Amino acid sequence: MRVDLFDFDLPPERIALRPARPRDSARLLLVEGEMISDRAILDLPQLLRPQDVLVFNDTKVIPAQLEGRKGEASIGATLHKREGLRGWWAFVRNARRLKSGDRVDFAADVAASVVEKGADGSVLLHFHGEEPVEVLLHRAGTMPLPPYIASKRVVDAQDASDYQTLFAREEGAVAAPTASLHFTERLISALDETGIKRETLTLHVGAGTFLPVKAEDTADHRMHAEWGRVDEATAERLNQARAAGGRLIAVGTTALRLIESAADEDGKVRPFEGDTSIFITPGYRFRAVDGLVTNFHLPRSTLFMLVSALMGLDVMKRAYAHAIDAGYRFYSYGDGSLLLPQPAK
Template sequence: MLLSDFDFELDDELIALRPAAKRDFSRLLYVDPNQNEIKDYIFHDLPSLLRAGDVLVFNNSKTIRAQLDGIRHARDENSKDVAINVNLHKNTAPDVWRAFCKPAKRLHQGDRIVFSPELSAIVLEKDDGGDIALQFSKAGDELLHAIDGIGHMPLPPYIGLKRAVDEKDESDYQTTYAAIEGSVATPTAGLHFTTEILDELRNIGVETHFLTLHVGAGTFLPVKSENISEHKMHSEYFEISEETANALNKAKGEGRRVICVGTTSLRSIESALDESGHVTAVKKETDIFLHPGKQVRFVDALISNFHLPKSTLLMLMSAFAGIDEVKAAYQHAIKNKYRFFSYGDAGLWIKKVI
């Protein structure tokens, strides 16, 4: 398929720059391609759309303050200090992160960037497009603590270019159940859940289980190949515990629905399947690319926000619910003024049975 098959027009007014006043007061579009149904709800209606025995799978990765401001000091008396903006996107060693840096052209291998009196980093290598490997002066939990003290929440570019990050984003751009630090972009389908709605779901017999996928900033990188099959996905680290794997396999064996909260949860599960189609307990990287022509084998339904045109996430949605059905649902959402992208509204998508 072609990249142009996944394009659509969206007015700027529909790009959400802030979340709903209350997390579960966002809108929820119910889409069942098998029954040709598209219905409008509010997110707190979700318990009425699920049933006892359903299994919700959440990504409990916690977003770090991955946007840093630093100084590359003058190399000699003929040069000047340069302000450097750093967006961390992948942790590759206890003291090393890949990062997108601006202005990258002012950085050379071996340069030191100073972020605070306690934290600095050396440029280990520099690739095209401003992608740089940084070796920090701290490592592991000590490094994460230092980043947390000086960094800013890494809002997506389509928000960050229109307004500054502020104190509200510290809580708004984090799920209520986030637990394990490592993401540099929030798994945003989970932003709609409150502790109250989670309690209500459990009270009606819906199971909740957690896995961890650390979202990288590569999720925002554009697809450049017109033939989408030529696109190379970025890789991300994920973990599924023995307990979660067993619970998911038990549910499927009993004919119960497995519903992923977010594309990250779905990609993790589909990356962990063995040859017999069972979920395995794993700790590894995934670069799985799901698009029309690729089958989603395990997951029955998906809760997900509305995604960018021409994005790999929109391609995943099309593989899951059908490209024509996704186009129709998106046009319905646009016509009815749904709010799009990370701080926007959500959909509950039923997998298309082929």
């Protein structure tokens, strides 16, 4: 499909620079089939069924934004995918100044050497020393806020908690599964009382999620791989819930992509561990996911393509036009939506 079909105009003032406070006070756009209505995140217990399962991503964001120098050259690195114990692929500002073997000195006595450059322009860095790389990053790095926020204000101490979800357990993401940012203990308690179940899986979100689609046709775009895991017990519980009539509602596009990567042609979720580069566009047949809680996404992005695949491009264009007119807040710190497609006949 032509990428320009997924374009729309978004006024800059609709981009949220801080999350709602409290988190669960955010608005929620309900898109059910072709019907669109204005609700609130706290309405979720009434909008879902007792047998439904909310599936969360328990990845934890690491401080993956680094500033350093190679000689006189200023180098900025945004890590996006681990490679072994001490290696990370990174998108690098001023990468043209680097060659294999070069040393880059970051803050707090953290240093790395350039191993190689990838075909996509990213750089493989090998971090020096014996301390775990995560320890080094907590010493020298900052939270990797999306560019549409970081370009408008300074990343500060508040972001260390704001950009982390209630479910964050497994360190390795360089971007948050932002749909989960709306969930609080109060909301979880209300969901529990209604009988709605929840499960967690892990997908370490990479910075590639923010890269623009430069191709003119979706067939020519290549996704960056991200590492994920669905263990055997979780897969079995998801299958049991669905067999009993419950719906699998992914909380975030990351959880959705991992479930669909793990599901077979018959819709059974299998244990999964490894990389996925699944790219979901209109025409995709969903195997296991029945609905999605997600924030509002960028024009021409792979994530807007994904929600358009789930609900239909025309429906999502109408939904986004309504959200813009109604003053919804967009992107990572913005409001949410609940997308429930009509069941397939």
